[in-house]
Amino acid sequence: MKLSADQAQFAGRIGHEFGRPELLVQALTHGSISSASRPDNQRLEFLGDRVLGLVMAEALFMADPTSTEGQLAPQFNALVRKETCAAVAREIGLGDVLRLGRSEMKSGGRRKEALLGDAMEAVIAAVYLDAGFAPSRDMILRLWGERITTVEADARDAKTMLQEWAQARGLPPPAYVETGREGPDHAPVFTIEARLQSGQAASARAKSKRDASQQAAQSLLHSLNGA
Template identity: 45%
Template sequence: MSIDYTPFFEALGVTLSDKKRLTRALTHKSASHGRDLGYERLEFLGDRVLGLCVADMLMDAFPKEPEGALSRRLNALVRQETLAEVALEISLPNYVILGKAEEESGARHNPAILSDIVEAVIAAIYKEQGLEEARKFIHKYLEKRLENTAKPPKDAKSALQEWAMARKMPLPAYTMTDRSGPDHAPIFTIEVALPGREAVSAQGETKRVAEQKAATTMLEKLTAE
């Protein structure tokens, strides 16, 4: 069955003629039938192209900020949650190719898979149309998400670490206490502990997400105290 990619290409801002590469960028390993036909290799390249373009964009947008502040902004723009939002904006779930089991389990809307495929699509654009077209796509969807504030975004883990350092306490300790769910949609449980404080736990689709949620919960408890 022929797939009409016209709406997808309109969202990307570019038409891709290499349908074989495009199909690979959209294919989850569950649908590759044991062969190396999934998006992983393209995702590897797309991650590097994304990082380069976002870093360059931030250098231009915030010419006076130090490396640490730029790194926090970059991390906020390329994290899984942000890329999953972009995936929804370009209607990516409509084109993802999955195996039967993953399809039935709802993997089509899994943020981890969607963010990976966004990176694979960036690589497909780069390989066929070059860096400038990949940059245009990245700017189109990420430039509007720049934090145009006096201070760069600060994630919960960084804020909790600074809280501990200001009080000359050991840094927060994060421990994975559980991992559940299938391989394509795991759920991680992370516990964060501080001396003299009751440990708190949180769950997330990745360890990083769970750690951020745990740090947020701990900060909320500390603020309430």
């Protein structure tokens, strides 16, 4: 398989020459256009999430030998969360080369945070499977760049900020309730609702309960701050 001109340019932007270009093609293929002969990027996304996690855990661990687990955990969460993956994806123009179905394109799929974050993780897995851990680590560290050293300023995730908002007003911590689950067992989509005792709530859908909870918390924070 040969990469298209756009895909080859994208490979150049991430700094990797693929020996198995079909891995990159799969990483850029969304489920809305997949088929039996054209697999989507969900399995790669699963693997890429774990590779990214190991790279970030190692980078943070080595950067400051004095950091405690309590200090490292929120920094790690900030670096691997879907919003950060999507931000990196935008910087390298990943949305421009995503392979999407017609309906997903019409609904702005190339700009959707969840799609971009998932595809970024899939690209990481593609590089890992193509060349091994060291090249994938080098790519991640290069693309995440200064985020790794400046993460302290943005270490609090949405769930942490929502809990602090509630505590500052004398409310108990927010509850996160699973209100729906769709899709096959190997690729479920969860709906999680973030609820405050005061009655405010917001929901979000994602492929993991963690991401759905974070997105629900973020949505609720937006509505609270805009109120």
